[in-house]
Amino acid sequence: MCQRAQPWLGTLVSIRVEAASSVAAQAIGAAFDEIGEIHRRMSFHDPDSELSRLNATAHRAAQAVSSHLYRVLSASLALARASGGSFDPTVGRVLVERGHLPAPAGDAPDPGARWRDVSLSTDGRVRFRRPLWLDLGGIAKGYAVDRAIACLRRQGVAAAVVNAGGDLRSFGVRHTVWVRDPADPGGGVPLLETRNAAVATSAGYFNENPPHPAIVEPQTGAGLGDDGSVTVCARRAIWADGLTKVVLAHPAGSVSLLRRLGASAVLLDRDGGRHHVS
Amino acid sequence: MRDPVLALWLAPCAALVAAPVGGTTYFTVEQAQAALFPGAQMTPHPVTLTPGQVKAIEKASDTRVREKTVKVWRASSGGWFYLDQVIGKHELITYGLALDAQGVVRGIEILDYRETYGGEVRDPKWRAQFVGKKMGSPLHLDVDIVNLSGATLSSRNITTGVRRLLATHALVVGKP
Numbered sequence: 001m002c003q004r005a006q007p008w009l010g011t012l013v014s015i016r017v018e019a020a021s022s023v024a025a026q027a028i029g030a031a032f033d034e035i036g037e038i039h040r041r042m043s044f045h046d047p048d049s050e051l052s053r054l055n056a057t058a059h060r061a062a063q064a065v066s067s068h069l070y071r072v073l074s075a076s077l078a079l080a081r082a083s084g085g086s087f088d089p090t091v092g093r094v095l096v097e098r099g100h101l102p103a104p105a106g107d108a109p110d111p112g113a114r115w116r117d118v119s120l121s122t123d124g125r126v127r128f129r130r131p132l133w134l135d136l137g138g139i140a141k142g143y144a145v146d147r148a149i150a151c152l153r154r155q156g157v158a159a160a161v162v163n164a165g166g167d168l169r170s171f172g173v174r175h176t177v178w179v180r181d182p183a184d185p186g187g188g189v190p191l192l193e194t195r196n197a198a199v200a201t202s203a204g205y206f207n208e209n210p211p212h213p214a215i216v217e218p219q220t221g222a223g224l225g226d227d228g229s230v231t232v233c234a235r236r237a238i239w240a241d242g243l244t245k246v247v248l249a250h251p252a253g254s255v256s257l258l259r260r261l262g263a264s265a266v267l268l269d270r271d272g273g274r275h276h277v278s
Numbered sequence: 279m280r281d282p283v284l285a286l287w288l289a290p291c292a293a294l295v296a297a298p299v300g301g302t303t304y305f306t307v308e309q310a311q312a313a314l315f316p317g318a319q320m321t322p323h324p325v326t327l328t329p330g331q332v333k334a335i336e337k338a339s340d341t342r343v344r345e346k347t348v349k350v351w352r353a354s355s356g357g358w359f360y361l362d363q364v365i366g367k368h369e370l371i372t373y374g375l376a377l378d379a380q381g382v383v384r385g386i387e388i389l390d391y392r393e394t395y396g397g398e399v400r401d402p403k404w405r406a407q408f409v410g411k412k413m414g415s416p417l418h419l420d421v422d423i424v425n426l427s428g429a430t431l432s433s434r435n436i437t438t439g440v441r442r443l444l445a446t447h448a449l450v451v452g453k454p
Contacts, residue, residue: 004303004313005388007373007436011429012388087384165429238392 004028007142008039015148018172027155028076031148038144041068042136043091044101054108054126055092057202057235062127072136072143072238079139079242080115082257083123087188088115088244103150107131110208131134141167142200142241149237162237169198169237182228182270192268200236202244204231228270234263251277305372305392310387311351311359314376319354323451324343331450339445341438357384358452364435371432376444379402381452386440391432 002024003016011165015031017024043049050069057063062246065073076089091201092232093109095101095233105250108118113132120126141164149169159172168177178188192199234240239261247254258278265277305313309319325348327335332343349361356379359376372390413451 001300005302005390005391007386007433011433012391012436014302014388029313095395165433 002028004032004068005016005029005031006035008032008035009042009143009144009164010137013144013148013162013164015152015162015235016160017152017157018159019155023076023156025154027157027160030155031151034147035144036165038068038147042072042140043064044104044133044135044137046135047104048134051136053136054106055104058126061177061278062121062125065126066125068143068147069122070120070126072140073126073134075143075238076119076134076136076139077115077118077120077240079239079246082260083254084247085114085247086246086254087138089136089139090115090132091138092135095135095137097135101102101135101137104133109133116223130223137236138245139163139242142198142237142239145198145237145241165243167198167200167237169240170194173194177230177231179231179268181272182268183272189268191268192233194233197233197235198240199231200237200240200244201229201231210236213240228268228273230265230267232258232265234261239263249275251275254278303305304450305374305387305389307389308362311373312354313387314359314374314385314411315353315357316354317355317374318357320351320359323350323352324348325350325446325451327450334449335442335445338449339442341442343442343446346444348451353391359454360446361389362445364432364439364440366431366435369432369435373436373439376439377444377447377452380405381444381447383440384437 001016001017002021003014005014006014007013013032013035017027017029019027029225040218041045041050044051045051054063054065054069073089076087079087080089090113091112092101093113097102103181110130113128113130116131117129118134119129141243145162145164145167146169148162149160149171152162155202159170161168161170161173161175163273176195177191177199179191180203181189181199224250230251232240232243232245232247234243243254243258243261243263243265245255247267251265251267254265255278263278267277269275292348300439327343327346327348332346335343351359353359358377358381360375360377361372363370368403371388374387374389375383376385
């Protein structure tokens, strides 16, 4: 058993694996390298990241992007389409306005721009129909967790858990996932037991900027997650991560999408109530 | 231990980890140094800041300097290891920062993470597992409290700590 934790993607990422110690050290190192690369490519804060360069230029001409960025963007747009825009990677403008993200230099985004203004071509290029700011903070952590898990499997570890501040995936070990209690976030409640699955939780407690919740409904700009938390269980962390925002926005309306993706959700409210969706 | 995989999982770590619920020890100082500077000899290079240096670091990094003693090691392969602690609203984090010979960040490792309030688990059934176990039993390892924005705040505190250490390095420790 070997475990390590490093700060990446604006949170703490912990990895623990079951493997011979020489294999474990190398496998964890390789998984963190992969997460570090995804962080560097998708950082909204870093003006030199691949994402920032895309945000500055893709409304003027189509830009070639890495396979990492392409995959996350395809997943984001698929989720945006399937959720009718409840998930929308062009939410960067609203999050900058609310003070959750720093304003990038360059052309101001068009307030009317939405996910439909982002087009991906099959040759790996991305083009914006209007100036806009993509933010992948609602899905990139899930993707990084999936890639880290794939990396650990390739390295031959028998069991592993990767947890990126609320986006968690494991294999080879049965394991009880606890989440913070919305009624009292200092304590935890046991929520579900998983094996070879991904779990992601989103919630508004611990928000440091109270009038402006850090999770917003992209279409209305309304703050989400004030009342409790949403936990989604899915096969892949990228879907679990992205779906938490969809369920927060429209719990009842997300049932068919959850089913289609083989996912389920649990909502916890501040009064200790627990509601299962799907 | 409900299944053999889990039993396997827990057995080897008994000697490794001594952490109560609500906190995790990932690395000792030596393990963190070995991970960040593989194969290097580490020589302690302790520094005590003068009041003038404290002021200069606070100004350059826009952070408070709470500790005048800076824990630094020099790596035989070139580079520096800083051991530091950040205290957030809810947590206490010990971490290591590795800089290369030019003072550029090479890596950050969390050594220890502790909830400073209420990190305890309230479910009595679950707590019953601990009856008869010593504090520090590795039983907590089959549990993950999904950490949410608590981890986001922690990561911000680490960012601030790193900014302070980089100023300390530029103005004092690594100054030619």
